[in-house]
Amino acid sequence: NAGVTQTPKFQVLKTGQSMTLQCAQDMNHEYMSWYRQDPGMGLRLIHYSVGAGITDQGEVPNGYNVSRSTTEDFPLRLLSAAPSQTSVYFCASSYDTGASYNEQFFGPGTRLTVL
Amino acid sequence: GQSLEQPSEVTAVEGAIVQINCTYQTSGFYGLSWYQQHDGGAPTFLSYNGLDGLEETGRFSSFLSRSDSYGYLLLQELQMKDSASYFCAVRDRGGYQKVTFGIGTKLQVIP
Numbered sequence: 038n039a040g041v042t043q044t045p046k047f048q049v050l051k052t053g054q055s056m057t058l059q060c061a062q063d064m065n066h067e068y069m070s071w072y073r074q075d076p077g078m079g080l081r082l083i084h085y086s087v088g089a090g091i092t093d094q095g096e097v098p099n100g101y102n103v104s105r106s107t108t109e110d111f112p113l114r115l116l117s118a119a120p121s122q123t124s125v126y127f128c129a130s131s132y133d134t135g136a137s138y139n140e141q142f143f144g145p146g147t148r149l150t151v152l
Numbered sequence: 153g154q155s156l157e158q159p160s161e162v163t164a165v166e167g168a169i170v171q172i173n174c175t176y177q178t179s180g181f182y183g184l185s186w187y188q189q190h191d192g193g194a195p196t197f198l199s200y201n202g203l204d205g206l207e208e209t210g211r212f213s214s215f216l217s218r219s220d221s222y223g224y225l226l227l228q229e230l231q232m233k234d235s236a237s238y239f240c241a242v243r244d245r246g247g248y249q250k251v252t253f254g255i256g257t258k259l260q261v262i263p
Contacts, residue, residue, distance in 0.1 A: 068249040077160075079239060079255040080195065087249075096252070127194060133249050138183050140197035141249065 038063050041144035043128050049150045050118040058113040058147050060128030067133040069111040070141070073097065073124040080127065086111055087133055118151045125149070154178045154242050156254035163260045164230055172225045172257045174240035182243035184216050184223045185251060190236045198225065198238075227259075235261045 044059045062069065070085035082095030084103040092103050100122060102114040111130075115122060125148050129141040156176045164170035174184065183202040187195040199207050201216035201223060213226040227234055237258045241251040 070249075072253075077255060080241075080253040082250070082252070085250060095250075129195075131249050137202060138185060138200050138243050138249065138251075140185075140200070141187075141195075141251075143194035143196070145194050 040064065041128055041130055041142050043126075043144035043147050045147060046145065047148050049152065050115075051152050052118060052120060054118050056115050056118065058115070058126055058128075058149075060111045060113065060144060061109050062111075062128075062130040062142070063109065064130065064142065065108060066130035066142075067108070068139075068141075069105065069128065069130045070095070071101070071103065071111070071113045072127045072129065073122075074127060074146075075124050083113065083126075115149075120151045123149060123151045154244065154252040156240055156242060156252065158238075158240055158254045158257045160255070161258045161260070163262060164227075166230055166232060166261055166263050168230050169226065169228050170230060170259065172227075172238050172240075172259065174223045174225075174254060176221050176223075176240075176242050178221075178242055180244075181218060181221070184214075185241045185243070186212075186214050186225045187239045187241065187253075188236050189239065189256070195239065230261050232261050232263070235259060 071083040072080040086092045086105040128144040131141040132139045185200040186198040189195040199214040216223040237256040241253045244250040
């Protein structure tokens with residue numbers, strides 16, 4: 038199993054550009070999520086999904102869109118990049134048995150710089 | 153909403169024991185988990201406490217007291233490779249998997 042994969046690993050954008058960060062998992066996990074990590078801020082939840090066709094907002098959703106058309110894929114779209122979106126982005130997935138917490142598996146991250 | 157507090161930095165000697173504390177304030181509490189992250193790497197899961205008490209996994213243990221809104225991660229027989237950031241995370245009432253992370257504690261293990 039490849040686990041959770043993310044592409045690209047690094048990306049530089051200009052202000053106003055749009056792009057999609059890709060995330061895929063091959064563990065048949067129901068739950069997938071996107072976090073951003075900034076120095077001194079920990080991991081902050083952007084959007085999450087509990088299954089194909091179901092998404093919801095996290096703590097910092099503004100400027101980002103998501104969709105979940107398949108169990109495996111959960112892309113994150115930046116609509117119009119801003120310097121404040123410079124960050125490291127992590128995708129994570131886990132089983133969601135509806136009974137207890139299950140460990141989240143994180144991808145390697147995408148390091149995004151917006152100029 | 154949720155807020156968590158943990159120390160920003162801790163230094164400990166190789167072979168020693170270190171405790172990283174986490175206090176939380178939540179509108180509803182459903183469990184506390186711990187993750188480790190090495191510099192430049194991705195977070196990896198260490199433990200989860202849904203009920204009061206101690207959970208042990210090898211050299212790592214995690215403790216929860218729901219009445220005190222407090223938990224800690226205990227690392228024994230410290231090794232240089234334990235130098236990393238450690239995050240506590242509380243489970244949200246919004247779903248079984250939805251968690252809020254603390255800002256992390258950077259542990260430096262010195263010889």
